[in-house]
Amino acid sequence: xxxxxxxxxxxxxxxxxxxxxxxxxxxxxxxxxxxxxxxxxxxxxxxxxxxxxxxxxxxxxxxxxxxxxxxxxxxxxxxxxxxxxxxxxxxxxxxxxxxxxxxxxxxxxxxxxxxxxxxxxxxxxxxxxxxxxxxxxxxxxxxxxxxxxxxxxxxxxxxxxxxxxxxxxxxxxxxxxxxxxxxxxxxxxxxxxxxxxxxxxxxxxxxxxxxxxxxxxxxxxxxxxxxxxxxxxxxxxxxxxxxxxxxxxxxxxxxxxxxxxxxxxxxxxxxxxxxxxxxxxxxxxxxxxxxxxxxxxxxxxxxxxxxxxx
Amino acid sequence: xxxxxxxxxxxxxxxxxxxxxxxxxxxxxxxxxxxxxxxxxxxxxxxxxxxxxxxxxxxxxxxxxxxxxxxxxxxxxxxxxxxxxxxxxxxxxxxxxxxxxxxxxxxxxxxxxxxxxxxxxxxxxxxxxxxxxxxxxxxxxxxxxxxxxxxxxxxxxxxxxxxxxxxxxxxxxxxxxxxxxxxxxxxxxxxxxxxxxxxxxxxxxxxxxxxx
Ligand code: HEM
Numbered sequence: 001x002x003x004x005x006x007x008x009x010x011x012x013x014x015x016x017x018x019x020x021x022x023x024x025x026x027x028x029x030x031x032x033x034x035x036x037x038x039x040x041x042x043x044x045x046x047x048x049x050x051x052x053x054x055x056x057x058x059x060x061x062x063x064x065x066x067x068x069x070x071x072x073x074x075x076x077x078x079x080x081x082x083x084x085x086x087x088x089x090x091x092x093x094x095x096x097x098x099x100x101x102x103x104x105x106x107x108x109x110x111x112x113x114x115x116x117x118x119x120x121x122x123x124x125x126x127x128x129x130x131x132x133x134x135x136x137x138x139x140x141x142x143x144x145x146x147x148x149x150x151x152x153x154x155x156x157x158x159x160x161x162x163x164x165x166x167x168x169x170x171x172x173x174x175x176x177x178x179x180x181x182x183x184x185x186x187x188x189x190x191x192x193x194x195x196x197x198x199x200x201x202x203x204x205x206x207x208x209x210x211x212x213x214x215x216x217x218x219x220x221x222x223x224x225x226x227x228x229x230x231x232x233x234x235x236x237x238x239x240x241x242x243x244x245x246x247x248x249x250x251x252x253x254x255x256x257x258x259x260x261x262x263x264x265x266x267x268x269x270x271x272x273x274x275x276x277x278x279x280x281x282x283x284x285x286x287x288x289x290x291x292x293x294x295x296x297x298x299x300x301x302x303x304x305x306x307x308x309x310x
Numbered sequence: 311x312x313x314x315x316x317x318x319x320x321x322x323x324x325x326x327x328x329x330x331x332x333x334x335x336x337x338x339x340x341x342x343x344x345x346x347x348x349x350x351x352x353x354x355x356x357x358x359x360x361x362x363x364x365x366x367x368x369x370x371x372x373x374x375x376x377x378x379x380x381x382x383x384x385x386x387x388x389x390x391x392x393x394x395x396x397x398x399x400x401x402x403x404x405x406x407x408x409x410x411x412x413x414x415x416x417x418x419x420x421x422x423x424x425x426x427x428x429x430x431x432x433x434x435x436x437x438x439x440x441x442x443x444x445x446x447x448x449x450x451x452x453x454x455x456x457x458x459x460x461x462x463x464x465x466x467x468x469x470x471x472x473x474x475x476x477x478x479x480x481x482x483x484x485x486x487x488x489x490x491x492x493x494x495x496x497x498x499x500x501x502x503x504x505x506x507x508x509x510x511x512x513x514x515x516x517x518x519x520x521x522x
Contacts, residue, residue, distance in 0.1 A: 072350035080485035083349065133483070135351060180485050251484055270427060270481065272419065279350050283414055 049122050049142055049204060057198060058126035059292075064137035066206050068279050073213050074131065075232060076180055077166065077173035084175065085213035092172050092233070094217035101149075103239040104159035113217050117203065119152055120144035124207070125200050125221070130262045130291045132226035134284075136276045141221050142204030147195045149237070155191065159239035162194040163187070164220060164231035181247045187231035188244040188258065189222065190300075198223055198296055224293040226260045257310040261301070262291035266310050321385055328389050332396040335363045336403070353411045360404035365474045367397035369495050372471060376502040391447050394467070398444040401437050429480035436473030439466045471496055 075085040097113040122142050130136045150162070168184035170176040176183045193199065200221040203210055210216040215232025222229050228248055238244075248256035255269055264274045264287040275284040290297050301309075339359050342348050348355040371394045374386040413420050423430045443464055445451070452460050475496050479489040 068350035076484070080483075082351070135354075178485075178487075267426070270429060270483075272422060272426070275419070277351070277353070282353075282411075284416075 049207065049209075051121075052142060052207070053121055053123035055123045055125045057296075058124065058140075059128060059138060061126075061128070061138045063126065063140060063206075064279050069137060069139050069205060070211050070213055072279065074133075074227065075175075075213060075215065077175045077183075077185065077233070078213065079175045080180060088174055089212035092212035092216060094212065094233075097217050097235075099218065099234060100236040100238075101153045102236060103163075104156045104241060105239050106154040106156060109153075113203075116149065116201075116218065120148040122203070127198075127200070127221060127223040128291050129221075129223065129227055130276060130287065132228060132256075132260070132268060132273075134271055134273065134276045134287075135279055136287075136291075137279050139221075140206055141200055141202045142207065142210075143200040143202035143221070145197050146199045146201040146220055147197065149201055150191075150195055153237070153239070155239045158241045160191055161240040161243050162189050162191055163236075163238040163240055163244040164189075164234050165236035165238065166231055167233045167235050180251075182250050183247075184235075185231065185247045186244060187220075187229055187246050187248075188240075189229070190243075191239075192300060193222070193297075196297060196300065198293060224262055224290040224297045226262060228256070229260050259301075259306070259309050261297075261306065261310075262287060263289060263306055263310070265289075266307050321388055324385050325389060325392065329392065332367060332393060335359060336400070353407070356407045357404065357412060360400050360407055361478075364397055364401040364404050365471075365478060365492055367393055367400060368467070368471045368474060369492065369499065371397055372467065372496070372499045376499060376506075379506060380502075395444060395447060398440045401440055405437055429477050432473045432480070433477035436470050436477060439470040439473070443467060443470075468500065471499075 071086045072082045073085040074082065075089065078085040078088040095113065098110050099113070099116060100108070100110050102108040122144055124140055124142055126138060126140045128136060129139050164187045166185035166187075167173065168176060170183075189199070200223075202215070202219050202221045203217060205211075205214060210219065212233075215230075215234075218234050219232040220230050220234070243258055246256070246258065248260075249258060262273070267273050273287055276287045277284050288294070339348075339356060343352065343356070346352075371390055374390040374393075377386040378384060409415065409420065413423075424434050425431070443466060446455060446460065446463060455463065475489060475492050478492060479486065482489055
């Protein structure tokens with residue numbers, strides 16, 4: 001499985017114009033301006049996140065335009081249409097925001113988003129995103145490895161799984177007025193998956209604060225799994241001994257497994273996973289094992305029957 | 311055809327209006343396509359819009375008979391053929407969108423889809439059922455087949471519509487509200503027919519003599 005290399009990307013190739021434009025566009029919106037006023041110094045320094053480390057985990061593939069990344073979303077909390085989140089998430093109040101760290105940890109604690117931001121320096125990670133619906137994007141995320149937060153949380157020896165709970169507030173999230181899923185949205189990872197350096201605790205994209213429709217203010221990004229595994233607008237991170245049942249597993253146990261690793265050989269009952277349409281492209285491309293991250297993550301699943309643990 | 315009575319004129323007007331209305335979704339789609347205004351995933355948009363209107367127009371077509379029976383108006387029946395052909399037209403575009411835009415003639419993937427994806431396994435025959443109906447939609451074909459045979463053939467529209475609804479039901483990931491709406495409408499349209507058969511006179515209104 002040699003489909004992934006660590007590309008060393010010259011800084012000049014990533015930062016300049018699109019980031020600048022994205023930033024400007026963000027600031028132009030009233031919400032952006034209001035948010036800017038609320039943001040604390042370190043976060044907003046230099047008109048964005050300030051110094052941002054580039055990551056060797058980034059792909060050099062062409063980025064999906066910001067407009068698509070922020071306008072074509074699956075975020076059922078705001079409705080099941082792809083354009084619902086962009087249209088309806090504008091009022092999500094992302095500050096103050098706190099996250100409960102609970103379950104099998106030495107000391108349960110509630111962290112404010114600003115405290116979380118100080119845990120580790122932010123880096124930009126350009127990841128492929130593969131949706132279970134057979135489309136994909138390339139997104140420049142901002143965040144730091146979830147492992148950094150997990151180390152701070154000090155899970156006990158019993159902790160084997162991590163559960164992520166998203167905000168449940170039908171007032172702000174109108175999609176929750178319908179019972180399409182069992183709210184709050186719950187996702188989960190095995191502890192070693194959560195600790196993997198690719199698993200990103202994410203607070204921004206395209207050099208800016210995460211827009212509400214992309215899971216503001218705090219989400220995870222797990223690039224080798226289908227998009228729904230990457231929980232958005234997280235309010236609790238729970239360490240568990242037993243594998244949790246996620247919202248999607250509950251909704252369709254035969255269609256959505258706990259692992260949900262991108263796998264071109266294991267079809268979803270409704271559609272083939274062999275190919276995907278990269279947003280903005282005409283012809284479909286072949287889907288890569290573990291979304292092209294096999295080199296990094298395949299060892300996590302050594303000896304497992306991936307058709308059974310789908 | 312050459313009816314110059316007022317009713318004939320009114321019918322012509324209704325027909326033109328229905329023609330334009332049925333063409334509107336396609337016009338809008340084409341317009342937005344030209345403006346590159348179909349969102350991040352234009353192919354998905356085209357597939358969805360054409361599929362949606364195939365099914366919607368099928369439902370409208372199926373509403374003609376009950377509407378005539380319940381209201382006594384005759385114009386719904388006069389629109390039926392045109393609307394049915396529009397349903398077929400949108401269905402053909404839907405299939406073309408899938409074959410050309412979505413799969414780009416990847417026959418292997420297409421055959422796999424038909425065999426393995428339940429929603430396509432029912433969608434494909436549902437479309438095929440529309441073909442003989444479209445082919446025999448002309449007056450000439452009606453005469454050639456004879457009314458009775460023609461009617462029997464055209465009752466294929468029922469499995470076609472049911473197939474379309476099942477197709478929709480099976481393709482959505484979780485939010486069943488739209489397929490449910492279509493299923494309810496179809497249940498009413500078919501239910502009315504059953505009730506009409508069973509209850510006969512109860513549902514029958516005296517036909518006005520003025521029918522065009
Ligand atoms: C010829 C075979 C057909 C094929 C290959 C086909 C394929 C598809 C595909 C790929 C989608 C999109 C699925 C998705 O996004 O996950 C779709 C949606 C749809 N199709 Fe078909 N279809 C066929 C026939 C039909 C027929 C005959 C009808 C109606 C009677 C129909 C009605 C619909 C509807 C209503 C939708 C959903 C539209 C929406 O989401 O608003 N399809 N079809």
